[in-house]
Amino acid sequence: MELKILKQEETPENVIEHSKAVCKKAMKIAANFKDADKDLIKKGALLHDIGRSKTHGITHAVEGAKIVREYLNELETKASLNNQLTIELQDWLKWAKDKTDWFDPMIKKEDILLYESVKEDLIQIKKKENNFSKKFRDFYKNFNYNLDLKEKEILRVIETANNVKRKHFFKSPLYIPAERTIVNLIKQAAISFQNLEIPIPKHLLNFASIFANASFEIKEFDISFLKQNTFYKNVNGEDRIYFSERKNMKLTESASGFQSIIPIILPIEYIKKRNIFSTNYSFVIEEPETNLFPKAQYDLLKLLESGRNDDFGKVDKGNMHFYTTHSPFILSSLNNLLFAFSKGTEKDSINEIDIDSIVSKKSWINPNDFSAFQIIDGKTKSVFNRKTGLIENKIGRASCRERVSSPV
Numbered sequence: 326m327e328l329k330i331l332k333q334e335e336t337p338e339n340v341i342e343h344s345k346a347v348c349k350k351a352m353k354i355a356a357n358f359k360d361a362d363k364d365l366i367k368k369g370a371l372l373h374d375i376g377r378s379k380t381h382g383i384t385h386a387v388e389g390a391k392i393v394r395e396y397l398n399e400l401e402t403k404a405s406l407n408n409q410l411t412i413e414l415q416d417w418l419k420w421a422k423d424k425t426d427w428f429d430p431m432i433k434k435e436d437i438l439l440y441e442s443v444k445e446d447l448i449q450i451k452k453k454e455n456n457f458s459k460k461f462r463d464f465y466k467n468f469n470y471n472l473d474l475k476e477k478e479i480l481r482v483i484e485t486a487n488n489v490k491r492k493h494f495f496k497s498p499l500y501i502p503a504e505r506t507i508v509n510l511i512k513q514a515a516i517s518f519q520n521l522e523i524p525i526p527k528h529l530l531n532f533a534s535i536f537a538n539a540s541f542e543i544k545e546f547d548i549s550f551l552k553q554n555t556f557y558k559n560v561n562g563e564d565r566i567y568f569s570e571r572k573n574m575k576l577t578e579s580a581s582g583f584q585s586i587i588p589i590i591l592p593i594e595y596i597k598k599r600n601i602f603s604t605n606y607s608f609v610i611e612e613p614e615t616n617l618f619p620k621a622q623y624d625l626l627k628l629l630e631s632g633r634n635d636d637f638g639k640v641d642k643g644n645m646h647f648y649t650t651h652s653p654f655i656l657s658s659l660n661n662l663l664f665a666f667s668k669g670t671e672k673d674s675i676n677e678i679d680i681d682s683i684v685s686k687k688s689w690i691n692p693n694d695f696s697a698f699q700i701i702d703g704k705t706k707s708v709f710n711r712k713t714g715l716i717e718n719k720i721g722r723a724s725c726r727e728r729v730s731s732p733v
Contacts, residue, residue, distance in 0.1 A: 327367070327368055327371035327372055328341065328371065330372065330375070330396075331344065331371070331372070331375060331378070334375060334378040334392060335378055336374075336375060336377065336378040337377070337378070340374055340377045340378070343374065344370065344371050344372070344373065344374055345371070347370045347371075347373065347374075348367055348370035348371050350370075351366050351367070351369075351370040352366065352367060352370070372389075373389075374389070375389045375392055375393075376388035376389025376390070376391075376392065377389075378392070379392075382562065384561070384562035386428065386429065386430050387429060387430060387431050387562065389428065390425050390426075390428050390429035390431075390432075393421075393425045393428070394422075394425055397418060397421055397422060397425065400418070401418055430541065498607035498608050498609050498645060498647065499535070499592055499593065499596050499606065499607070499608040499609070500528060500531075500532065500608070500609045501532065501588065501589055501592060501593075501608060501609065501610045501611065502528060502529060502532055502611055503611035503612045503615065504529060505532070505536075505585065505588035505589065505615075506581065506584045506585055506588070506615070506616070507529070508529060508532055508533045508536055508588055509564070509576060509577050509584050509587075509588065510577060511525065511529070511530075511533050532588075532592070535592050535595070535596075536588050536591065536592055538595060539591040539592045539594065539595030540559050540564050540587075540591055541559065541562065542595055542598070543559065543591050543594055543595060543598075544558065544559045545557065545558050545559070546587075546590060546591065546594065548566075548583070548586065548587075548590070550621070550624040550625070550628065551582060551583065551586060551621055551624070552568070554568070554569070555567065555568055557576070557583075557587055557590075557591070558573070563575065564576035564577070564587065566579045566583050580616075581616035582616045582617050582618070582621060584616070585615045585616040585617065586617065586621075586625060589610060589613065589625070589629075590628070593606065593608055593629070593632070596608075597632065606632070606644055607644045607645040607646065607647075608644075608645075608646060608647070609647040609648075609649075610629075610646075610647070610648050610649070611649050612649060612650060612651060612652075613625060613626070613629075613648055613650065613655065614650060614651070614652035614654065614655050619654040622652060622654045622655055622658060623654065623658040623661070626655065626658045626659065626662065626688075627658075627662070627684070627685070627688040628688075629646060630646065630662055630687075630688045630689075630690060631685065631687040631688045632644065656697075656716050659690065659695075659697075659716060660715045660716050661684065662684065662688055662689055662690040663690050663692050663695060663714055663715055663716075664714070664715060665680050665683075665684040665686075665688075665689045666689035666690055666691050666692065666714075667692060667714050668680055669681065669686060669689060670689075692711075692714030692715075695709065695714075696709055697709040697716045
């Protein structure tokens, strides 16, 4: 029945094959749960991408919801005309319509995903996790520093601690490629490219997928630092730049500066929102200066670096920001932020407020958390002066190959 519906809606064959694969995997997972509604899981898995019969873009979920509503309305109309609209059918139709609204990303709708028994199991697991912190504090408090441990045992403890740290506190950084302007054009078709095995580099397809999710979730972002009173908005699944309520244009038709900077800002904001329970949202940006004037490069760095600290500009959250650049303006911008920290945090400094009024302390960079390297002929050389706390201004002729990381 489900496959018949997919073909009736003229769903592409590759999408049908994908849906079959999803169904197979879903049924394999469902087999582990005795109370799982396997028939419902099968139907959901096979029909989850029905919207791709209309579009392969990011709005395919919206189209899918429209198709479901058409079937539900047709069923309700027929049942009403034939006097078969029973109370049971009315209850089911209400349930199905609520599920469809929840499935539709354009409608904010809550849904019951977990039953009370499952919630209770999760609460118990959470209590066990919370007990871990208490046990660690007790262990630390009662630890015998004179304990005679062999070297191998000490190394094993250290390795275990490092594994725990990596597992719970560090995640892979977000990679933002230099080719991000191209991603504007391919992001909506990223899934199709993957399914059709079109030879586009995997890192571009991965980033396109993240960018598509980000632009769909973040409906509006102020980019006035590029141009006064300018906003990015996602309208009906389309990226647009607004200069006023009436004056706007597609992102893909806007100035190259907008096309370069939006794929930087949105994915980072998206990752920050997804990691709401974790402070870690590190990133790697290739050539952040692309298509930007010097002042815009500086303003972008201030925006990016402000995400490392808390709202008061005091507590560094431990995020790693890594930039690769060809631009001397990026280097001088980083030096400004480094110098602002050094002067603003001097002992008995009376300049902190004045400096904060020029460069927000949220964007200051602690020189102790910073490194800068130049790559020449495949070899790295530090270009960061630890005494001055600044990037050296005599980098040499190969300055087009700097790699700058901040902070480590």
